[in-house]
Amino acid sequence: MTTTLAVMLSIHVIGGVIAIGIHNVVLMHLLKKTPDYVFISRIAWSAVALFFLSWATSAYYYVTYYGTAVKPRIIAGAAPFAHTFFMETKEHIFLVLPFVALSIALCASYLRTNPDDALRKSTAFLTFVALGIGVATAVSGMLVSGSI
Amino acid sequence: MLAVLIVAAEEVPALKDWLKATFYHHWLGKGALALGVFAVVSVALSKQRSATRLSTVIFFEAIAVCVSVGIIAGFFLLHLLKLV
Numbered sequence: 001m002t003t004t005l006a007v008m009l010s011i012h013v014i015g016g017v018i019a020i021g022i023h024n025v026v027l028m029h030l031l032k033k034t035p036d037y038v039f040i041s042r043i044a045w046s047a048v049a050l051f052f053l054s055w056a057t058s059a060y061y062y063v064t065y066y067g068t069a070v071k072p073r074i075i076a077g078a079a080p081f082a083h084t085f086f087m088e089t090k091e092h093i094f095l096v097l098p099f100v101a102l103s104i105a106l107c108a109s110y111l112r113t114n115p116d117d118a119l120r121k122s123t124a125f126l127t128f129v130a131l132g133i134g135v136a137t138a139v140s141g142m143l144v145s146g147s148i
Numbered sequence: 149m150l151a152v153l154i155v156a157a158e159e160v161p162a163l164k165d166w167l168k169a170t171f172y173h174h175w176l177g178k179g180a181l182a183l184g185v186f187a188v189v190s191v192a193l194s195k196q197r198s199a200t201r202l203s204t205v206i207f208f209e210a211i212a213v214c215v216s217v218g219i220i221a222g223f224f225l226l227h228l229l230k231l232v
Contacts, residue, residue, distance in 0.1 A: 059179070063176065084228050085224050085225060085227075088224045088227070089220060089224045089225075093220055095154075096150060096182075096217065099183075100209075100213055102186070106190070107202075116202075116203065118200055118203040119200075119202055119206065122204070122207040123206055125206075126206055126213075128210075129210045133217055
């Protein structure tokens with residue numbers, strides 16, 4: 001693996017994990033009766049940027065290296081399901097996550113000028129879903145890495 | 149849309165080939181199409197002025213995401229078990 005690929009992979013992992021952590025913070029703040037929507041919208045947009053960064057770096061790594069160098073080793077190894085289920089599921093579910101993060105950020109920005117309890121609750125629910133997907137994706141990534 | 153596209157691309161080789169030919173990689177193609185659909189839907193919803201209706205849309209978006217993730221994971225599980 002080249003230094004560039006190692007850096008890309010590191011940014012993918014670190015960016016993704018931080019973004020997932022931010023969604024946890026967003027959720028905790030949305031569950032308050034009077035949330036600080038300025039703070040929530042700012043960190044929600046940070047999560048969007050980090051998810052897109054994680055997406056872009058993983059795309060480079062996946063398209064240029066994973067398919068030819070890593071995938072065959074996993075499939076030939078002791079745990080081929082790490083690719084055939086966990087990686088396949090993760091790489092496709094991760095297509096959804098940046099858009100969900102974008103929806104959350106857009107709602108948080110809207111709530112800054114139009115506070116609404118129903119929208120706060122539904123945004124909290126969407127954030128909870130995003131958090132669950134994020135954690136599942138991260139755990140899948142660990143399983144894939146561990147199977148090499 | 150994404151869940152349908154993902155399952156369709158796995159089951160219909162011609163679709164996957166089209167995504168590869170058009171976008172260099174099938175995964176990039178799915179991402180690009182998802183971005184396009186999201187942009188169109190977002191512009192349409194930006195006309196929405198009612199917070200109540202918006203909260204309903206967001207709620208159903210969360211449900212749709214859960215269903216999509218279930219479909220994607222379920223499909224690849226069936227694929228792993230060689231049932232599809």
